[in-house]
Amino acid sequence: VVTYTTLVDAYGKAGRVDEAIRLFDEMGNHGRVPNTQTYNALIRAQWRAGFTDDAAQVFRDMRGNGCEPDLWTYNTIINMYSTGGLYDVAESLVEDMRRQGLSPDRVTFNTLLAAYSKGRQHEKAFATLDAMRRSGCHPDLYTYSILLTYCGKDGRTEEAIRLFKDLKANGHKPNVVVYSTMLSIYGREGRYEEARALFKEMKDAGCVPSAMTFCGLIDAYAHHGMYPEAVGVLEEMLRSGVEPEVRTYTALMDAYARGGRCDDAVRVLKKMEKAGFVPD
């Protein structure tokens, strides 16, 4: 059962729902009874492939097949409805899970917070934070990164900086996601000095940068057309063994373009295409 579950999940993650469904059916034929985790994997696979109705159907069916939805099941399905904007359904599912004796956990709250933030439901997002606190769940790095992301998108930069200070004051150690988020906020506004200082802080803290981290830094320079510095970051990135991505080249092209070096921007485009990247 564990093997089948792993495979169902793996196919789901690879975007091959049909294979996932086939394995799910096949395991029954081999006398293996799917458990709650298998259902969770199947629901996720269908949802991620865009078959939300099928996912909802599986969710309804599982109990009849002897599998009680657990916290993970609810979190998945709540994520599906809330990111789909069906907030009332998501909220009624939270009630359902409570009736089943399951308490919403940090994942549940972070899921709702992210969905409400994304859907610009500020009241609901705020209420979620409040509910989270009331139920004794402390904000974690996920919570902070959601808040930081949307501060960034809304241009509430100073608030983001304050939050970043708060999270450290509360004893959290920022991870690569939090640093990258902050860097992208600085990057978007071209605040390269702060970005550079934060990048140093990150490395001093022993946090390993990802391609996204470097992207924020390049953006900061790109904003001002400072292409020599942007290229410098790319070299730094290559030296640290981080593979550039399409977004990396895009940021670099932006730096050249804003710096009035369209020819070089085109050169980067050609180079990345030659390296097998498909421009987005």
Add this chain to the structure above:
RNA sequence: AAGCUCAUUUAAUGAAG
């Protein structure tokens, strides 16, 4: 039960808007 720090669910990156 099994898995010796991941079997399944939540967050971050460009430009434009």
